Amino acid sequence: MGNSQDTKQGPDLSLGVAVSDIPASGLLRGHVGDDGVLLARVDSAYFAVGASCTHYGGPLAEGVLDGHTVRCPWHHARFSLRTGEALRAPAIDPVTSWNVEQRGEKIFVTGKTKTLPIRKPISGQVPSRIVIVGGGAAGFAAAEQLRRDRYEGSLVMLSDDADPPVDRPNLSKDYLAGVAQEEWVPLRAQGWCRDNAIELRLNTKASNIDPRAREVELADGTRIPYERLLLATGAEPIRLDIPGGDLAHVHVLRTLKDCRAIIAAAQRARRVVVIGASFIGLEAAAALRTRNLDVHIVAPEKRPLERVFGAELGDFQHQVRRQVGTRAVRLAVQFADVNDEPAEQQRFDARSLKSVLRGVFGGGQAGDTGADNDHIKA
Numbered sequence: 001m002g003n004s005q006d007t008k009q010g011p012d013l014s015l016g017v018a019v020s021d022i023p024a025s026g027l028l029r030g031h032v033g034d035d036g037v038l039l040a041r042v043d044s045a046y047f048a049v050g051a052s053c054t055h056y057g058g059p060l061a062e063g064v065l066d067g068h069t070v071r072c073p074w075h076h077a078r079f080s081l082r083t084g085e086a087l088r089a090p091a092i093d094p095v096t097s098w099n100v101e102q103r104g105e106k107i108f109v110t111g112k113t114k115t116l117p118i119r120k121p122i123s124g125q126v127p128s129r130i131v132i133v134g135g136g137a138a139g140f141a142a143a144e145q146l147r148r149d150r151y152e153g154s155l156v157m158l159s160d161d162a163d164p165p166v167d168r169p170n171l172s173k174d175y176l177a178g179v180a181q182e183e184w185v186p187l188r189a190q191g192w193c194r195d196n197a198i199e200l201r202l203n204t205k206a207s208n209i210d211p212r213a214r215e216v217e218l219a220d221g222t223r224i225p226y227e228r229l230l231l232a233t234g235a236e237p238i239r240l241d242i243p244g245g246d247l248a249h250v251h252v253l254r255t256l257k258d259c260r261a262i263i264a265a266a267q268r269a270r271r272v273v274v275i276g277a278s279f280i281g282l283e284a285a286a287a288l289r290t291r292n293l294d295v296h297i298v299a300p301e302k303r304p305l306e307r308v309f310g311a312e313l314g315d316f317q318h319q320v321r322r323q324v325g326t327r328a329v330r331l332a333v334q335f336a337d338v339n340d341e342p343a344e345q346q347r348f349d350a351r352s353l354k355s356v357l358r359g360v361f362g363g364g365q366a367g368d369t370g371a372d373n374d375h376i377k378a
Contacts, residue, residue: 013109029061047081050095134232135159177287
């Protein structure tokens with residue numbers, strides 16, 4: 001998933017670097033041969049790991065030291081400086097760990113370490129069966145971490161998606177744009193869950209939770225027992241509750257299946273109307289512009305991302321959208337209906353939107369697991 005960067009930035013750390021050349025941040029980007037390397041100073045100790053985050057290739061030298069860890073500046077993944085291990089999502093793969101030697105007032109990076117340390121199995125009172133409701137990045141990261149920590153009990157993931165866990169941000173970025181191959185999208189290779197004794201149930205919707213019986217009830221009536229339960233349902237797209245909102249050419253974007261459907265529709269379309277001017281909507285609009293579609297963004301807010309970043313950055317985002325070729329950004333708009341009129345009859349009303357929609361990317365709301373029942377609240 002990580003993006004490639006120029007690996008030979010900074011000094012050749014195999015030749016040594018003066019202690020005085022390490023910035024006050026404690027982080028120095030360099031390289032050894034063709035490998036990018038981050039040299040880090042914590043108190044009087046020195047560590048070296050791979051220079052790029054394994055999630056999206058973020059430059060760790062621009063990140064933040066936190067004890068004996070470094071945090072990525074992009075999505076806040078965290079890595080151990082001692083071992084290179086990924087300690088916090090969204091990264092799940094380690095960065096390379098390197099050997100470091102201090103010779104007088106110079107620091108040398110001498111070679112890669114062999115492997116990550118082998119952990120002992122979890123001790124103490126350990127649940128025999130853990131059920132995770134949700135098949136997204138959070139649920140997968142929890143399952144992966146449990147196995148990495150050598151949890152040896154039964155581990156079940158319930159996912160209402162049709163595909164194994166994927167890197168969802170890619171669905172509104174590179175994959176939707178057509179510049180990332182589909183094999184880049186899964187978080188792990190086919191068969192990884194099976195090989196790690198994780199029972200992954202796809203197309204499985206949890207409809208209710210019975211905490212007294214410690215069971216999850218599925219939509220088909222099946223009951224799944226658990227000793228510990230993790231809810232990691234993520235969010236579901238907000239669908240338009242207006243006439244025509246359920247037409248076949250109106251799409252939402254959450255799953256790989258959704259994204260495939262949008263890509264297929266984009267191959268036949270000339271115009272796409274994206275409803276929503278927050279992160280997913282803006283990313284999807286930019287991705288679809290690379291497919292030479294006539295893209296319109298429509299939202300009820302006065303400015304893109306204003307609720308997150310404020311008015312000034314919202315205005316900046318508005319200008320950026322126009323510069324990248326978005327045909328129109330219509331804000332402070334209320335939605336009236338969706339129709340399937342021929343393209344030449346489509347129109348925008350000053351007070352409402354009446355148009356053939358080729359894509360809908362709204363905000364999100366918490367996934368429904370029946371966990372809002374009265375007996376759960378108690």
